[in-house]
Amino acid sequence: MRNLVPFSLALTDADASVSFPSKRPALVAFVKEDCPTCREVMPVLAALRETCLDTFDFLVIGQDRDGNRTLQAKHGFTLLDDSSLKVSFAWDIETVPTLVRTDASGRFESELIGFVRDEWQALAKDAGGGDDSLEGRIEWVKLPAWRPGCGSKSADPLIADRLRAESENSPLRARRIEIGQHDDEFEFMFDQGFSDGLPLIPPTPERVIRMLSGTSRDPQDVVAEVPPNMGIATVEKVAVNAVMAGCRPEYFPVVLAAVEAVCNEQYNIHGVMATTMGASPVLVVNGPIRHRIGMNMKLGALGQGNRANATIGRAVRLAVRNIGGAKPGGTERSTLGNPMKFTMCFAEWEERSPWEPLHVERGFKAEESVVTAYTASSGPVLMVDQDSRTAAQLAGSFGLALESVFAVKAHYATDTLLVIVPEHVDTLKRDGYTKADIRKRIQEVSSRPVSELLANDISATGFKAEYAHGKSAADLAKRIPKFRRDEDILIAVAGSEAGKFSGAFHGWATGAIGSVPVSKAIDPWM
Numbered sequence: 016m017r018n019l020v021p022f023s024l025a026l027t028d029a030d031a032s033v034s035f036p037s038k039r040p041a042l043v044a045f046v047k048e049d050c051p052t053c054r055e056v057m058p059v060l061a062a063l064r065e066t067c068l069d070t071f072d073f074l075v076i077g078q079d080r081d082g083n084r085t086l087q088a089k090h091g092f093t094l095l096d097d098s099s100l101k102v103s104f105a106w107d108i109e110t111v112p113t114l115v116r117t118d119a120s121g122r123f124e125s126e127l128i129g130f131v132r133d134e135w136q137a138l139a140k141d142a143g144g145g146d147d148s149l150e151g152r153i154e155w156v157k158l159p160a161w162r163p164g165c166g167s168k169s170a171d172p173l174i175a176d177r178l179r180a181e182s183e184n185s186p187l188r189a190r191r192i193e194i195g196q197h198d199d200e201f202e203f204m205f206d207q208g209f210s211d212g213l214p215l216i217p218p219t220p221e222r223v224i225r226m227l228s229g230t231s232r233d234p235q236d237v238v239a240e241v242p243p244n245m246g247i248a249t250v251e252k253v254a255v256n257a258v259m260a261g262c263r264p265e266y267f268p269v270v271l272a273a274v275e276a277v278c279n280e281q282y283n284i285h286g287v288m289a290t291t292m293g294a295s296p297v298l299v300v301n302g303p304i305r306h307r308i309g310m311n312m313k314l315g316a317l318g319q320g321n322r323a324n325a326t327i328g329r330a331v332r333l334a335v336r337n338i339g340g341a342k343p344g345g346t347e348r349s350t351l352g353n354p355m356k357f358t359m360c361f362a363e364w365e366e367r368s369p370w371e372p373l374h375v376e377r378g379f380k381a382e383e384s385v386v387t388a389y390t391a392s393s394g395p396v397l398m399v400d401q402d403s404r405t406a407a408q409l410a411g412s413f414g415l416a417l418e419s420v421f422a423v424k425a426h427y428a429t430d431t432l433l434v435i436v437p438e439h440v441d442t443l444k445r446d447g448y449t450k451a452d453i454r455k456r457i458q459e460v461s462s463r464p465v466s467e468l469l470a471n472d473i474s475a476t477g478f479k480a481e482y483a484h485g486k487s488a489a490d491l492a493k494r495i496p497k498f499r500r501d502e503d504i505l506i507a508v509a510g511s512e513a514g515k516f517s518g519a520f521h522g523w524a525t526g527a528i529g530s531v532p533v534s535k536a537i538d539p540w541m
Contacts, residue, residue, distance in 0.1 A: 048082025
């Protein structure tokens with residue numbers, strides 16, 4: 016049963032208006048001129064109008080002003096103007112013609128959709144008090160037995176989103192910003208500081224509504240408090256930033272989960288954005304959603320060219336900027352900056368990996384879709400090895416390459432995310448190497464005696480010279496691996512089939528004083 020919202024509409028090209036309900040029974044028809052079925056039923060509506068005016072309010076509502084004029088000129092009666100489509104939308108009209116019959120209180124009684132001759136003939140007879148007074152006015156036998164209706168203008172997806180945003184029941188609550196008619200909205204967003212330096216998509220209400228269709232969550236649900244200003248990130252506000260970033264609605268569940276991940280206390284997005292070191296989130300997506308939204312996990316997975324990869328990462332960064340207030344020159348104090356501060360998001364190529372994917376290692380089921388937020392200060396730094404033919408050699412090359420993270424003598428200082436490419440995967444797989452074996456080999460190869468890690472005249476990085484005071488020769492000969500724990504080496508598989516160039520993201524401070532990787536399940540809504 017339809018919810019028949021009261022309305023007042025102007026007559027087309029007239030100063031008068033008509034309101035519904037009016038304490039009389041009503042027949043309310045919705046039509047549009049460019050619908051062949053509507054044009055075919057107009058003579059029937061004209062005859063009904065003449066016959067039933069004593070008993071019913073007879074309202075014919077047109078959805079386009081110019082079309083209304085055409086129909087009026089041909090059929091001799093005035094249509095109500097719903098060119099704004101607000102009444103059509105409020106009444107949930109999906110097809111025209113639709114003829115709705117109501118009682119005197121405006122309550123729904125019955126409706127006809129499209130044209131079925133027998134149904135319209137029965138309604139005409141009933142509306143006429145049971146007599147056949149329309150028989151002489153309408154040649155029913157010349158009308159088709161059946162004609163399908165046409166789509167209502169209010170049901171056009173591009174229009175319906177705008178109408179939903181403008182309706183009384185709109186889910187949108189965020190403050191709206193009006194700009195001058197002659198202002199350039201793109202320049203306006205730059206001037207207001209919304210942008211990361213690249214152009215943004217204007218977050219119009221209809222675009223935000225469309226983005227919200229990508230989740231089952233209420234638009235006013237709180238996703239997170241976003242540092243440094245502890246701004247409240249509602250689903251709606253995250254959607255605004257996802258629109259500006261260029262996301263499609265089907266990406267939105269990933270964006271929401273990623274915002275939750277980076278705003279987790281363990282992840283410490285405040286520190287990540289504020290450090291002078293220039294750290295930034297790296298997002299790794301696992302599970303079925305990778306394929307569903309067309310993410311890139313193959314050739315060029317860490318680069319440009321894929322909309323999902325590029326815009327998901329950008330949306331998270333914009334949310335931290337615009338909701339949390341992390342802006343360069345304010346609380347964001349990166350000395351050099353980092354191109355990953357625009358975006359860094361990719362999917363793991365699970366099908367090409369002989370190992371458990373990242374999210375399964377982190378406690379999730381293989382069939383779950385998950386996003387993992389990792390903090391990188393640089394990368395991807397290539398680990399070039401086109402010569403190793405054994406797993407031990409190749410993993411050894413990884414270990415030597417990773418010695419340079421921060422500084423050669425900086426041990427126990429950070430973590431790393433390795434992105435191993437398929438050709439390197441094949442070498443490791445051939446010798447039966449597991450992820451644990453890779454980590455063990457990296458730690459073994461990167462281990463150095465304490466004596467080599469002390470600050471000296473060559474480099475003041477590493478353990479302070481005072482650390483050696485009171486230590487025995489055996490203490491100073493003890494070998495220290497690059498990373499405090501094997502688990503500080505995260506591993507994912509991505510990249511094209513050709514090329515022996517794996518990559519490493521170098522981390523930031525870890526543990527309680529820094530950032531810990533955080534994984535969040537993605538809402539399987541879409």
